[in-house]
Amino acid sequence: MxxxxxxxxxxxxxxxxxxxxxxxxxxxxxxxxxxxxxGDRVSLVGFGSWSVTRREARDGRNPQTGKTIKIAAKNVVKFKAGTELSNSVN
Structure with a gap:
């Protein structure tokens, strides 16, 4: 949809x-x-919640060349499904 x-x-x-x-x-x-x-958390009881977490900088690898690269730190949005939503799809 x-x-x-x-x-x-x-x-x-x-x-x-x-x-x-x-x-x-x-x-x-x-x-x-x-x-x-x-930086707030959004929660809809039964549906799920969204939150922001910090992903620290890390070393990665370029899959084409195999060279090590630096991946910058950033904020990422996470969604955790609520019980009712999880149960409705199973």
């Missing part, structure tokens, strides 16, 4: 226009992104 299909499904389920569904989805995504940028 892509973003357009999700917007269509949200509009149909909620009985709202596609424009309203798009605005709601963009608001949700913007608020999640904003919270993660501040």
């Amino acid at each position: 892509n973003k357009t299909e999700l917007i269509d499904a949200m509009a149909a389920d909620a009985g709202i226009t596609k424009a309203a569904a798009k605005k709601a989805l963009e608001s949700f995504l913007g608020n999640v992104e904003g919270s993660l940028k501040k």
Whole structure:
């Protein structure tokens, strides 16, 4: 499912226009992104939670040449599925 299909499904389920569904989805995504940028954790009970962790700099290997390269440190977003979501796909 892509973003357009999700917007269509949200509009149909909620009985709202596609424009309203798009605005709601963009608001949700913007608020999640904003919270993660501040270092906060976003948790939806039963669905899952997003958090940001720091990945330290490390040495890697170029698979084409075999040479050792430096991989810079960076922040990464992690998602952990909630119990209800995990159970629904199994």
